[in-house]
Each structure stands twice: as C-alpha cells, then as structure tokens.
Amino acid sequence: MAKKTTKRAQKKVAAKKADATKREQAAAPKTKIRYDRILVRYGEMALKSDVVRRRMEDRLLGNIRSGLDKMQIKYVLHKEMGRIFVETRQIEETVGVLTHIFGLVSVSPVQTRVIGSSLEKIAETAERIGRTFITSKDTFALRARRTGNENFTSKMIEREAGGRVQDATQARVDLDNPDKTLYVEVRQNKAYFYIEEHACPGGLPLGTQGRVVILFSGSVDAAAAAWLMMKRGCTVVPIYFESSPYTDASTDERAARVFETLREWSHGNKMSLRRVPHGKALFMFTEECRDEHLDVLSKRQMLRVANLIAKQEGARAVVTGDNLNQNASQTLENMAVVDRASELPVFRPVLTWDKEEILKLAQRIGAFEAATKEVKPAPRSRRSFPAVRLEDIEREEQKVDVKKLAEEAAEPVSSKTSS
Incomplete structure (x- = not known):
C-alpha cells in the first residue's frame, strides 16, 4: 500500500514538473526580433539655432552616408524631427559604423509597425515581441515615448502594452531595476520597438568646427x-x-x-x-x-x-x-x-x-x-x-x-x- 502511495506521489510530482516545463517553454523566447531599420539619436546640435542646426544635420547625414558607403552597406536614409532612420538588412554592420560617428548620441535596431492611431496595434506588437525575449522568470519594464498628436499618451501605452506583455509572459513588472526592458517610440503613425541602445560618441558632427x-x-x-x-x-x-x-x-x-x-x-x-x-x-x-x-x-x-x-x-x-x-x-x-x-x-x-x-x-x-x-x-x-x-x-x-x-x-x- 505504501509503495502505491509513493508511486502516485511521484506521478503527481512528475506531472507538476511537466506542467511547469510547458509553461516555461511557452514563455521562453522563440524567435529573434526581426529588425528592419536603425533609429538614430543626436543630441547637442538639436539645441542650436535653425540655421546652424540645419547645417550640422546636413554634415551629419553626409558623414553617415560616407561611413556606410565605405563599408558597402545597402541602406535608405531619412530624417525626421530629432531622429534619423537607416533602413537596412545589414543591422550589425550598420551599428558598427554609426557608433563611430561624432554627433550621434545612441542608436537602436528597431522593428517598425504602422499603427495609424491604434493603441491596440501597439499592444499587440509589444506582446508578440515580449514573448521573444521575456520569460516568466524575468522582471521587466515597458518604456514608451510618443511625439505628435495621437489620441493616447505615453503612460497609456505603458499601461496597456505592458499589461499585455505581463499576461503573455507571466513576468513580474519592475520599473526600477528590470531584467529586461522593451521600448516603444511612437511618431507619425508608426511605432518603433527596440530592446537595446548602443552608445555613440556624442559631440558635434566631424568637420563642422574647422x-x-x-x-x-x-x-x-x-x-x-x-x-x-x-x-x-x-x-x-x-x-x-x-x-x-x-x-x-x-x-x-x-x-x-x-x-x-x-x-x-x-x-x-x-x-x-x-x-x-x-x-x-x-x-x-x-x-x-x-x-x-x-x-x-x-x-x-x-x-x-x-x-x-x-x-x-x-x-x-x-x-x-x-x-x-x-x-x-x-x-x-x-x-x-x-x-x-x-x-x-x-x-x-x-x-x-x-x-x-x-x-x-x-x-x-x-x-x-x-x-x-x-x-x-x-x-x-x-x-x-x-x-x-x-x-x-x-x-x-x-x-x-x-x-x-x-x-x-x-x-x-x-x-x-x-x-
């Protein structure tokens, strides 16, 4: 009788372990994030007068093109207010060039989604990306930044999208010292999702000061x-x-x-x-x-x-x-x-x-x-x-x-x- 009881207990323990393993597998990363471009940030020159800023931005764009062309990288470059975007499939090589360009503050490989004015599309994409790198054993935070006249705020993005990620991964939220962080930047009907920032040297574009x-x-x-x-x-x-x-x-x-x-x-x-x-x-x-x-x-x-x-x-x-x-x-x-x-x-x-x-x-x-x-x-x-x-x-x-x-x-x- 004791042996049968022991076997039943062992089966229960085994079943619990199997369930736990399934949950971990469900929450574990499955695919890499598919980056389609790089978000480029610049700092000090944004504070200059309009004339000086335009001159520096033109020089900065020229320096970026020069570096990418020298490495034979295929890309499309375009600028928005306060941001530059480099569309390319050669993400790693492009980051290597950009982190050696003066005037840039940081860069992030991003996945882009056209969202119109839909907070639901942001939350849906955040959930999908969150599943790829956040597990139930992690703590996480979702940070949002919004520019433009959308019908939602950055806090609303963090609350809605962060909740979806938490439900999907069973990870615990930690806003002070998270193991993983998912960033969302919304501008001009598009949302850019990223998980890392690569530091650049900062300063001013090379060639602008004599x-x-x-x-x-x-x-x-x-x-x-x-x-x-x-x-x-x-x-x-x-x-x-x-x-x-x-x-x-x-x-x-x-x-x-x-x-x-x-x-x-x-x-x-x-x-x-x-x-x-x-x-x-x-x-x-x-x-x-x-x-x-x-x-x-x-x-x-x-x-x-x-x-x-x-x-x-x-x-x-x-x-x-x-x-x-x-x-x-x-x-x-x-x-x-x-x-x-x-x-x-x-x-x-x-x-x-x-x-x-x-x-x-x-x-x-x-x-x-x-x-x-x-x-x-x-x-x-x-x-x-x-x-x-x-x-x-x-x-x-x-x-x-x-x-x-x-x-x-x-x-x-x-x-x-x-x-």
Missing part, C-alpha cells in the same frame, strides 16, 4: 587629445615628428597604428598623417645648447613647424597631448614659455585629466594596445628645470637657426591619406 593641427607622437595622450578635438567637430591634421636617428622603426610604427585607429572615427573627412623630420633639430639642440633646456627647446620647435603647416592646411589652432606636470616641458611655467613660440592658439584637451582617465579613453577608442607599446624615445634633458626663463631659452635658440630648421621641416613630405 581644422586644427596636432603634435602627434602616437602616445595615449596624443590619441586622446586628437579624438577629443574630433568629438567637438574639428578636422584634425596629425603631425608626426620623425626623430631619426634617435628613434627607430618601433616609434614610427606606433604612430602609424594609432593613426589608423583614429581613421576609423573619421567618416566623412579626409585624414592625413603628416610626417616631418625632427632629428636634425634635436641634433643641433643637443650639440649647441644647454642640456637642461632640451625639452622646452624641442617643444617650441615643434610648435614653429606646426604653425607653418597650419597655414598650409588652413588650420586655426595647434593641439597637443600635454598633461599638466607630466614632465618638465609640461609644467605651467614651462608651457607658458613653450606657447610663446606659437602664433596660433594652443589647445590641450587632456591637460587636467588623470592618467587613468586618459588610458580608459584610449581603450574606448581602440588605441590602447598600439599607443602603450614600448618604443625607443627621443632624447630628453638629463636634468630638467620645471620653470625655465623665456630669456634663457631665446638666448639658447640664437645658437641655432630655428627659423630655417622649421621651414625645412614644414616642406611637404610623404603623407598617408584616407577618405
């Missing part, structure tokens, strides 16, 4: 400084100072590899690495001038060359990767002396950053591995002064024809161009 030249060594500081100027819409012309015979091929290779990384962010703009000789100037300074002034003398000479190239390029400023007090030429006093050699403004985007912050940015932009490679450095002062006097530096420069050296270095040489 040209700058940058002293570019391929270091993490130089890479970060260049990228930050690009983020603010500047076309950057990197100048690499070849210091042979003091440096070797490893130094050249580092600069080239980091430059290639920056090119991946230059959609819509031609970007060239300008190589100029600096070895002769270093030789003259080491032979004719006091050693403790070498760092400042070398940096001032680089600025002279950069000013000449800036005129050739139509650039309006010089950029450096200087980081306050990182070395002798980057103290506040010595930077003031260095800047006196430049007619153009000198910008230092990472001046106040901690080194850890610079390294994190280098990782984000993909330059960390190449930029941190060990290379043979150019000669430095054996005993540096943290606060040189301008009159002392100018006296040392009289021993060398710095103007002629700068003019020789700034003569057009080999460059590597991308589009």
Whole structure:
C-alpha cells in the first residue's frame, strides 16, 4: 500500500514538473526580433539655432552616408524631427559604423509597425515581441515615448502594452531595476520597438568646427587629445615628428597604428598623417645648447613647424597631448614659455585629466594596445628645470637657426591619406 502511495506521489510530482516545463517553454523566447531599420539619436546640435542646426544635420547625414558607403552597406536614409532612420538588412554592420560617428548620441535596431492611431496595434506588437525575449522568470519594464498628436499618451501605452506583455509572459513588472526592458517610440503613425541602445560618441558632427593641427607622437595622450578635438567637430591634421636617428622603426610604427585607429572615427573627412623630420633639430639642440633646456627647446620647435603647416592646411589652432606636470616641458611655467613660440592658439584637451582617465579613453577608442607599446624615445634633458626663463631659452635658440630648421621641416613630405 505504501509503495502505491509513493508511486502516485511521484506521478503527481512528475506531472507538476511537466506542467511547469510547458509553461516555461511557452514563455521562453522563440524567435529573434526581426529588425528592419536603425533609429538614430543626436543630441547637442538639436539645441542650436535653425540655421546652424540645419547645417550640422546636413554634415551629419553626409558623414553617415560616407561611413556606410565605405563599408558597402545597402541602406535608405531619412530624417525626421530629432531622429534619423537607416533602413537596412545589414543591422550589425550598420551599428558598427554609426557608433563611430561624432554627433550621434545612441542608436537602436528597431522593428517598425504602422499603427495609424491604434493603441491596440501597439499592444499587440509589444506582446508578440515580449514573448521573444521575456520569460516568466524575468522582471521587466515597458518604456514608451510618443511625439505628435495621437489620441493616447505615453503612460497609456505603458499601461496597456505592458499589461499585455505581463499576461503573455507571466513576468513580474519592475520599473526600477528590470531584467529586461522593451521600448516603444511612437511618431507619425508608426511605432518603433527596440530592446537595446548602443552608445555613440556624442559631440558635434566631424568637420563642422574647422581644422586644427596636432603634435602627434602616437602616445595615449596624443590619441586622446586628437579624438577629443574630433568629438567637438574639428578636422584634425596629425603631425608626426620623425626623430631619426634617435628613434627607430618601433616609434614610427606606433604612430602609424594609432593613426589608423583614429581613421576609423573619421567618416566623412579626409585624414592625413603628416610626417616631418625632427632629428636634425634635436641634433643641433643637443650639440649647441644647454642640456637642461632640451625639452622646452624641442617643444617650441615643434610648435614653429606646426604653425607653418597650419597655414598650409588652413588650420586655426595647434593641439597637443600635454598633461599638466607630466614632465618638465609640461609644467605651467614651462608651457607658458613653450606657447610663446606659437602664433596660433594652443589647445590641450587632456591637460587636467588623470592618467587613468586618459588610458580608459584610449581603450574606448581602440588605441590602447598600439599607443602603450614600448618604443625607443627621443632624447630628453638629463636634468630638467620645471620653470625655465623665456630669456634663457631665446638666448639658447640664437645658437641655432630655428627659423630655417622649421621651414625645412614644414616642406611637404610623404603623407598617408584616407577618405
């Protein structure tokens, strides 16, 4: 009798497990979401005046087309108020391009449905999509955004569509910290459904803020400084100072590899690495001038060359990767002396950053591995002064024809161009 009771109990337990399994299978994801386009968001330029915003939007659209064309992606591009849509079947590749375009805030692959003014169609589609990725073990939230003059509000969408998803999946609602989130954006009789946002760099469209030249060594500081100027819409012309015979091929290779990384962010703009000789100037300074002034003398000479190239390029400023007090030429006093050699403004985007912050940015932009490679450095002062006097530096420069050296270095040489 006891054995029969045990068997019946076992059968009940087995039946309950089978029912639970069926419910889980019913609630489990069955198919992937079929994305048909990408919703593109941009931020800061939307706050500009109408004339400026239109100019920036046109440039942004051109940069997007350039990036997609370069990757041979088939697409249809169109813009609405505050949004851009890219219709394509190559979702993953397109997201890869868009996340490297300045001026964009974020992108989301979306599934589109024409809804007219029907809240029921929104709820029906939300339920169907919810079944594909939300299970009964998950917590979830449904977030809605509506623009235009529909006969329902965002809260009504969240309440109606969220209720349908909950009934279909048996998942618990958690608006504060959900496991899964379904987003709905309604505009112009269409609803766009998505479950993820991919961050973009933000800033302003590349090419909208003029040209700058940058002293570019391929270091993490130089890479970060260049990228930050690009983020603010500047076309950057990197100048690499070849210091042979003091440096070797490893130094050249580092600069080239980091430059290639920056090119991946230059959609819509031609970007060239300008190589100029600096070895002769270093030789003259080491032979004719006091050693403790070498760092400042070398940096001032680089600025002279950069000013000449800036005129050739139509650039309006010089950029450096200087980081306050990182070395002798980057103290506040010595930077003031260095800047006196430049007619153009000198910008230092990472001046106040901690080194850890610079390294994190280098990782984000993909330059960390190449930029941190060990290379043979150019000669430095054996005993540096943290606060040189301008009159002392100018006296040392009289021993060398710095103007002629700068003019020789700034003569057009080999460059590597991308589009």
